[in-house]
Amino acid sequence: MSPKIAIQGFEGSFHQIAARHYFGTDITFATCATFSEVVRQVTSEEVDCGLMAIENSIAGSILPNYNLLQQANLRVTGEVYLRIRQHLLMLPGQSLTDIREVHSHPMALLQCRAFLREHLDWRLVETEDTALSAKNIREQHLTGTAAVAGSLAAELFDMDIVAEDIHSDDQNYTRFLVVERAEKAKPVANANKASLYFHTDHQQGSLAKVLVRIADRGINLSKLQSYPRPGYTWQYYFHADLEFDDAQQLEQVLEDIAPVTDSVRVLGVYRKGETY
Amino acid sequence: MSPKIAIQGFEGSFHQIAARHYFGTDITFATCATFSEVVRQVTSEEVDCGLMAIENSIAGSILPNYNLLQQANLRVTGEVYLRIRQHLLMLPGQSLTDIREVHSHPMALLQCRAFLREHLDWRLVETEDTALSAKNIREQHLTGTAAVAGSLAAELFDMDIVAEDIHSDDQNYTRFLVVERAEKAKPVANANKASLYFHTDHQQGSLAKVLVRIADRGINLSKLQSYPRPGYTWQYYFHADLEFDDAQQLEQVLEDIAPVTDSVRVLGVYRKGETY
Secondary structure, rough: OOOEEEEEEEOOOOOHHHHHHHHHHOOOOEEOOHHHHHHHHOOOOOOEEEEEEEEEEOEEEOHHHHHHHOOOOOEEEEEEEEEOOOOEOOOOOOOHHHOEEEEEEEHHHHHOOHHHOOOOOOOOEOOOHHHHHHHHHHHOOOEEEEEEEEEEHHOOOOOOEEOOOOOOOOOOEEEEEEEEEEEOOOOOOOOOOEEEEEEEOOOOOOHHHHHHHHHHHOEEEEEEEEEEEEOOOEEEEEEEEEOOOOHHHHHHHHHHHHHOOOEEEEEEEEEOOOEO | OOOOEEOOOOOOOOHHHHHHHHHHHEEEEEEEEEHHHHHHHHOOOOOOOOEEEEEOOOOOOOOOHHHHHHHHHHHEEEEEEEOOOOOEEEOOOOOHHOOOEEEEEEHHHOOHHHHHHHHOEEEEEOOOHHHHOOOOOOOHOOOOEEEEEOOHHHHHHHOOEEEEEEEOOOOOOOEEEEEOOOOOOOOOOOOOOEEEEEEEEOOOOOOHHHHHHHHOOOEEEEEEEEEOOOOOOOOOOEEEEEEEOOOOHHHHHHHHHHOOEEEEEEEEEEEOOOOO
């Protein structure tokens, strides 16, 4: 049976594009309205895995998702990076000159502002989702209307791409984590990256001590993200991504940092992701 | 002439409460729809200072504001902490038993969910702003309608507080920064805190080196926030808040970290803020 993957967003979304790159196309999807719902479906085993965006190269970390991961009993078993490419989609046979309205999520419209500004006669309509805008155009057979969305929406809803790569920033990447229920997750072979979180005793220099021990083992800290420690005002958790060469290095560093942290939890040990 | 302060949000908002605690009541306000507009008004000298929220003890950092601060030529000259207290406001003479509708910003309604859940017959109406909801009730003389808002909205719009402190989490604090145009800002006397940002050469252990030098000078790192370095995919800036005893300590540490950072900019040197 094809694995079932919970993703945030609608059919044809960037989450679904990322999932197809990571898992291949022989999968089925549960589309979830919120990230909490992704976590709930993975936890309750309604799906095999979940895929959730954790940060974007321009907008930064999705902080609430760090909290979600911390509170849930999930394991990170992989990651995938996707370049966000926005296209202009219309019903087959329609062309740029037919456009009167452009529908999409406000963030997508913003990402394409330079292109859209060249066409001031187009009415911009903010919607809930990029792919959903394309689906609506298809279902309601809206002529004269284009959607800003990814390539998968064009494929799924049989739409034409009338303008390709209309986003302003060519270096817009999103990082997605693959999450599984902790009890079910199997160890990942040839792992070279780990995500963990910890807090320190909040004494002067306590974070420096942790980072020095990580560096001393020859491990690269690819990301350090602080976020509020629930119930402790103005104290922070740190979420760290470590890149290493072999599993022994990671085991050693976890031993090394134990005395200088108040609690360390490993969210997952996995293969560094590919970029698509 | 009273100083003029640009704040994000509407009259009666938590930004205005924080500004009155920091500057006293002999001030005038420019209310701005967005944080960008606050920065623009300070930069163009339409106002004397701006006040902007930078982080919340529960929700965490307001990441876009770190970017705004970095891109603008502003100086941080102070900070203030405010406990977020939500009340239920009605027209004078009205009472709890009259309520049919409650208006407020979705976040405020969420913060009061336990209290509101005890009154399932109240219709909850999501609005743009807490204080604006109170103002609307006053201007349209809406009986049977309450607003969730702060105490200043009650004072400004002559409303009664019919239920006090209805928020669920008693430890909900927001930190605000005071910003001025860099060329205009005067050095702050008896400063004991600094905000700076830097990036490193992204070599292994580079962040550890910076933090060790900070700790070696006896300086407390009260906050370390990473965010994307514009134009450099998956590289990060670090925004650091340092607490020190005297200005010399800060000067020394800036010299110490210069060789191990690629660029350091001091956003401001100021007095550690009070909590109200």
